[in-house]
Amino acid sequence: MEEEENLDQSACTAHHRAIRDTMDVLSGKWKIRIIGSLAFGKKRFMELKGNVEGIAAKMLSKELQELELHGLVNRTVLATKPITVEYELTEYGHSLKPIIDEMASWGMLHRERVKNQ
Amino acid sequence: MEEEENLDQSACTAHHRAIRDTMDVLSGKWKIRIIGSLAFGKKRFMELKGNVEGIAAKMLSKELQELELHGLVNRTVLATKPITVEYELTEYGHSLKPIIDEMASWGMLHRERVKNQ
DNA sequence: CGGCATCCAATTCGATACTG
DNA sequence: CAGTATCGAATTGGATGCCG
Numbered sequence: 403m404e405e406e407e408n409l410d411q412s413a414c415t416a417h418h419r420a421i422r423d424t425m426d427v428l429s430g431k432w433k434i435r436i437i438g439s440l441a442f443g444k445k446r447f448m449e450l451k452g453n454v455e456g457i458a459a460k461m462l463s464k465e466l467q468e469l470e471l472h473g474l475v476n477r478t479v480l481a482t483k484p485i486t487v488e489y490e491l492t493e494y495g496h497s498l499k500p501i502i503d504e505m506a507s508w509g510m511l512h513r514e515r516v517k518n519q
Numbered sequence: 520m521e522e523e524e525n526l527d528q529s530a531c532t533a534h535h536r537a538i539r540d541t542m543d544v545l546s547g548k549w550k551i552r553i554i555g556s557l558a559f560g561k562k563r564f565m566e567l568k569g570n571v572e573g574i575a576a577k578m579l580s581k582e583l584q585e586l587e588l589h590g591l592v593n594r595t596v597l598a599t600k601p602i603t604v605e606y607e608l609t610e611y612g613h614s615l616k617p618i619i620d621e622m623a624s625w626g627m628l629h630r631e632r633v634k635n636q
Numbered sequence: 637c638g639g640c641a642t643c644c645a646a647t648t649c650g651a652t653a654c655t656g
Numbered sequence: 657c658a659g660t661a662t663c664g665a666a667t668t669g670g671a672t673g674c675c676g
Contacts, residue, residue, distance in 0.1 A: 414559055418570065420626030421555045421619065427629065431542070431668080438538045442531055447638050453535065458670055463639055484637045484676085497628065501621045502538065508618055509537030512544065515611070547648080564658050575650050580659060601656085601657045 424501075427472050432457055432465045437495065438502050440475065444490035474498065541618075544589050549574055549582045554612065555619050557592065561607035591615065 428434055432454060439445060439453040451462055466489060469475040474495035480486040491498075545551055549571060556562060556570040568579055583606060586592040591612035597603040608615075 416627070417559075417623050418552065418555060418572075420623040420630065421552055422572075423626035423629055424622040425548070425551060429548070431546070434542060435535065435538055438535060442534075455535075455539075459639065460641095460671095461669065479638095482637090487638060494632070498625060501618065501625055504618045504621050505541040506534050506537040508615060509540040510533070511614065512540055513537065568658095573650095576659065577651090577661090578649065596658095599657090604658060 427474070428498075430465065432461060433469060434502065434505065436462070436465055436469065437474065437491065437498055438506070440489060440491045440495070441499055441502055444488045447487050447489070450489060469495070544591070545615075547582065549578055550586060551619065551622065553579070553582055553586065554591065554608065554615055555623070557606060557608045557612070558616055558619055561605050564604050564606070567606060586612070 428437075435454050435457075436450065439450060445453065447459075447462070450466075451457060451459060454462065457465075466475060466477070470477055473492055476490050476492050478488045478490075480488065545554075552571050552574075553567065556567055562570065564579070567583075568574060568576060571579065574582075583592060583594070587594055590609055593607050593609050595605045595607075597605065
């Protein structure tokens, strides 16, 4: 009984720690939405800016840098004229897809619910 | 072909809107962690404060009020002496569990990954 | 086009003290 | 115990202008 409680305890602690770790990587108002947009394929800076409604260039730039640092996003500069920059999810970035998808489907559920009350 | 593109377009828009809706409800640094803690069962104010490491009473209080407004959390006052207040997820709050669980398992994956590099 | 620099406003967050 | 009040710090966000 006591052992079971200890197991519960540590499983619970690990759970909380894991959630906190995830939140640290996805912190802020924009990262999840940026990833959600990139989940549909590679995008250029201005495409992303149009896609993630409401974001300012400064923020988009900053958030993309953080995502790159965490290894979730790849940045590629193409030598066009003028230059083009493409962003895409890394393989690791794609591993976030289950979270994104769950959020998307909950959001739809929520919208239905709010509408019907 | 054009029709398919339009379908893709609107599916994509709905996807982004849904993610944004979810983010609006779960906005801020703490809500997900509070819900993650309540997912293990009802808790009192001070238990939550101990569980969600680092949160100040003011924040916890404010976040709980917002979660209650959104119908995700129930607040019950018990007429003990001194009073006790219990918080628990509503049924609707429990519908967030898939998101929380995905975040928890991604967080564990991420911790492994960071450790091994 | 992509994105940095600057300046400024708004919001969030935290520590401390206090109340019923 | 379960909060509220207050203050101040920190973070975030937005507008504009500039550069390669």
